[in-house]
Amino acid sequence: MSANALANQKYGLLIHYDFCTGCHSCEMACKKEYGLEQDQFGIKVAQYGPVQNSEKKWEFFYMPMLTDLCTLCAPRVAEGKLPTCVHHCQAKVMQYGTIDELAEQLKLTPKSALFAPKCNA
Amino acid sequence: MPFGKVSTPVQWEEDGYTVTRTNSWSAPGDHPTGAGMKLYVKDGILEKVEGDPEHSILKGALPIRMLSLPEYVYNPDRVIYPMKRDPKKRGDNTAWERISWDEAYDMIVGKVKEYTEKFNSNSIITFVGTGREAGNWGPTISCRVFNSPNICYMQSGWSCYGPRMAVTSYVLGAPYPEVDYAAQFPDSYDDPRYTYPGCILLWGKEPLKSNPDGFWGHSLVDMMKKGTKFITVDPRLTFEAANSEFWLQPRPGTDTALAMAFLNVIINEELYDYDFVENWTFGFEEFTKRIQDMPPAKAAEICGVPEEKIIGAARFFAKSKPGAVQWGLAIDQNPNGVQLGECLIAIMAICGCIDVPGGNVMGAIDIGGLGSGYSDLDPQDKINEQIGVDEFPALVRTLQFTDPDSVLDQLESGAPFKLKMGFFTSANAIANPCNVPKRWENALNTLEFNVATDIFINPTISATCDLFLPVNTYAERDMYVATHYGAVGLWIGGIKKAITVGEAKSDVEILRTLGKKLRPELWQYDTDVEYINDQKLKTLGITMEELWEHGWWHVDYEYQKYAKGKLRADGLPGFMTPTGKIELYSTMIEAWGDDPMPYYKEPPTSPVSTPEYAAEYPLVLSTGARTWSYFHSEGRMVPKLREVEPNPLVDINPKDAKKYGIIDGDWVWLENSYGKCKMKASVQPGQKEGALAAQHGWWYPERDASAPELFGVYEVNVNNLTPYKTVGVLGFGAPYKCLMCKIYKA
Ligand code: SF4
Ligand code: SF4
């Protein structure tokens, strides 16, 4: 990717949280990479449910949220690596990319969220 | 040769780091998942780890237990030198003194020789845990080093993997048939031979958290994304359950009734695979009659699961092609579990799941199986002297281990002879698998000399041991890892040493060194790699050096081996059972003295079998609820893991919580006639009403290590509530998942 393109683009994470299992690997990978203290997170997994929506259907899912400590792994990305949370996600539900391309993806994957953390500002 | 596809050598330089490619196992424990990892080392220190994106199974993902590895390796509590303690000071954790390895080895060799001469080498007993690499070396150290057949896994009824492995050996003539997760193919799911399962019947198991026996749990999510449907049988609402077509929530311990009802539906509605039943099963007619005992309406009543759900799920599974069954620890921890295992294998068999793409795969060969050494007993017939063989011949002879409760008897009574020495390898018994743990502690203290190999001083070591040998982690050793301990031959990976920490040594080095001193004729090897190449990998035609170079190796897998004459020693088509078929009517179970076909029996204590007991202890208690952070009793001292799961939890349904005046986060006591323990209540709307699910393996590394505190192990140990010798007919399966208790605020 050219420096020019980088400069003009905004980046983010697309999280297909339908399949997020709440395994904490994203949290742990981020904490280890950046030496975060207890209670500090670059990404933190929230939980909804379990709640019974109907006789047959329970709703119970996790959703990782990006905090202000998230740098979108700028140092790793500069070396050509993936953000460490994306890399280690056990359910492989995270995608890193430009907001534009991820927004296209978002149209195709229900129960997904697109994050543009503050570092993008 | 189907080796792995990797683009680097096993070690390389990158940004000032020496990077080593490896595949995790233990210690720190996990099952032999063989997660692909890159270890980043600078100035001899492991600074960070990263998942290996080229890894054929995990593809870069890593569970948190592996991600936190450096915190474990350099934990301030870790002990990295040999230590001894005066046996009179057992329980006093301040009384250890550092010694050299030479002194430690001399002490052991001296004692082994003394006890062998004065008594008999059978008086030396090796205690093993589960899942960690060392557990599998138990037979080797016991038989090939100490020349004793007495190996003990201290869990009543051998209630972990053993019962399932026994049933599969009887009924199927093979080890555990695993869900096909494409581990055998270098291209994983992309291999043209592979098919995703249509439906997985997930029974009493939580693979996402536990990575059971080396099966990578999150491969279930890979399959889910590709359209695989799930039926989950679990009293708890797990992630898997919430994402299932059918979630059946039985009263814990009643599963055999449920499984029989599944079979009732599948057989009576003729939804089974006629050809397979006709050609490859034995006893279908009698089995069909037996299964009439359990119509779905009756199972519904017993299990507390709606009848239409049982019927719906059974139909759904039988019609999904291919189907696969994942069956967990809940089968083992149930005195009626052998019968449950029979039913589940019957479901696999009659629904055509056995050894087909996307079904249940059977290992073609034993790849580097660790558990060997029995043939080195001198004389050979010592194998007939394993403790408990008279009372529980099926268990002892099938698993080739002592019966745990019988060992407890013998320690307590000193009859028929006194046991003298214990060797503990990855066995934190009183904090983890033991039933009646306080009794076990006292019993272990009747031994004159106890040696432990471990990473940390744990409650068992503090309470009972005289010598501590520091074991190293998988970052510090050369080894290999095979999923399912090699028993389901699919994949085998290289473990490569990246660092050295203190004087800690590998399990193999310890047993090799002792072997050389005690039985030199069997131990000519100078390095771990020499030993492994010669004893474990030679028959596969591969070496450790090749595993490192290529990362890992896949077996050249073939489906439907039974049809091609590839399972039996005589080369004929069929299975390795007495009749050559999958035995729905089990001639071996009959020969061992149990009913050849499945039957339902209520748990030893239950609202139905013991209503008076239930009046005082009204809630069904399942132990062993899995966590993301911990492997059994390990890991509570690792800060980042503890942050994720800081407290021991017991799940309770909101209605029960209300009834007993408990709110989420309250400290509570669980209590029954055997004992009590203190945990934190977690009010969970998805928990079965009338049933609790408690975590296991807890102790508090931050508390006083010395007796009587022993890291608080007796305050938090849920096994205070488990009984003695309350097992199935053949000795398998204690009711760890179907106890009864009451709950009240602490
Ligand atoms: S992108 Fe990097 S910094 Fe941001 S949450 Fe993920 S791991 Fe943390
Ligand atoms: S690593 Fe992936 S699956 Fe695990 S909690 Fe994070 S987003 Fe969810």
Ligand code: SF4
């Ligand atoms: S049964 Fe469960 S606890 Fe036991 S070894 Fe297997 S995965 Fe581990």
